[in-house]
Amino acid sequence: MNIVEKQLGELQDQPVYSYTLTNHQGMSVTCLNYGCIITDIQTPDREGRIESVVLGFDEWEDYLKWSPYFGAVVGRVAGRIKNAQFELDGNVHYIEKNEGENHLHGGHQGFSHKIWATNPFKEKDEIGIRFAYTSPDGEAGYPGNLYMEVEYRLNDENEFIISYKGTSDKKTIVNLTNHSYFNLHGKLKKDISNHRLFLNSDRFLALNEQLLSTGEIIDVSETVFDFQNGRMINEGFTRGNPQNVIVGYGYDHPFIFKENEEKKAILFCEESGRKLAIETDQPGVILYTSNQLEGDYLIRGVKPCRYLGVCLETQRLHQLDLPSIILDRDQEYRAKTKYKFSVVNSLNGDN
Incomplete structure (x- = not known):
């Protein structure tokens, strides 16, 4: 297994680096110290072709110009916060408005827009990068000096783990x-309409x-939100469910994982044979089918369009306080998600 470090340029007098992690199976993950952005994941299809399976830019400067959050770590708080304010112990904290009157993904200069300190490492069975950033008290309106670490690990089982x-x-x-944003066709040959998805929710x-x-x-039963037995993602694009229509004919919804069961999602592309299995200790996942994806830019030569990728954003569901996103002084915040890539013949197939 190997790690390749490359300086790409500078941002505000700080060097911008890319890191490519490659295992013995030929799978690779490339990321930046800017926003912990995963710029590329390369995995084989059933014919052995190793291709990119995520959306990203060829030039790192494009991440400064456009903000679809491709591959980035978002925070302090992922998702939308109504009226850009929240209350703690009777005190109202006003945070940055960056989507109308609301707050989205940490604000204009959230974690996705920061240079993180990095520490590449090699262990017996894994390689990875440790990222670190201290968000100062009052940044974007959030209280407290928050020290964060994010760790990316890759092993020879084609498992990529984020902690x-x-x-x-x-x-x-x-x-x-x-x-x-995942697209298991590889090289953005097609959109994700014919991907099949399972959610344990x-x-x-x-x-x-x-x-x-x-x-x-809402109970998913007898709706296009029921992925418990696996279903084609495009059923939510065309059926006319009011909840699909309201987000632009697709999905942008929080799903609650079943309690006391393995929390997972499985994404499968029959044409390529690629399967992505996700396990997490988080209580929910936001399913987003890039219904709002547009702009005057190219994604590795492809114009942005609806349904070009699918996001599976594992996280706490702060809308329901499941569990609470409040972090007490000196309390430790922890979260972990594993992404396992394989080649199979069906959604429920084995390697």
């Missing part, structure tokens, strides 16, 4: 996720016109 941990010197709120949260949770929990 998060952090502590604050004041009571604050924290909820991180990675915002990678029987409930999801309804959204309003601002894409904020209404607080209503």
Whole structure:
């Protein structure tokens, strides 16, 4: 296994580096110290062709110009916060507005826009990168000096593991996720309409016109939100369910994993044979099918369009306080998600 480090340029007098982790199976993950952005994941298909399976830019400067959060770690709090404010111990904290009157993914200069300190490492069975960043008290309006570490690990089982941990010197709120867009066709040959998805979830949260949770929990039974036995993602693009329509004919919804069961999602592309299995210690996942993806830029030569990728953002569901995203002083925040890539013949098939 190997790690290749390369300096790409500078941002505000700080060097910008890329790191490519490659295992003995030919799988590789490339990331930046800017935003912990995963710029590329290369995995084989059933014919042995190794191709990119995530959306990203060829030039790192494009991540400064455009903000679809491709591959980035987002925080302090992932998702939307209504009216860009929250209350702690009777005190209202006003945070940055960056989506109308609301706060999204940590604000204009959230974790996805920071240079992180890096420490590449090699162990017996794994290689990886440790990222570290201290968010100062008051950044984007959040209280507390928050020290965060994010760790990327790759092994020879084609497992890519993301771990998060952090502590604050004041009571604050924290909820991180990675915002990678997956497309298992490889090289963006097609969109993700014919990907098949399994989610171990029987409930999801309804959204309003601002894409904020209404607080209503909906049973997935007999709806296109029922992925418990696996279903084609494009069924949510065409069936006309009001919740699909409200987000732009697709999905942008929080799903609640079943309690006391293995929390996982499985994404499968029959044409390529690629399968992505996700395990996490987080209580939920945001399913986003890039319904809003547009702009005057290219993604490795491909124009952005709806359904070009699918995000599976594992996280705490702060809309329901599941569990609470409040982090007490000196309490440790932790989260972990594993992504396993393989080649199979069906959604439930083995390697």
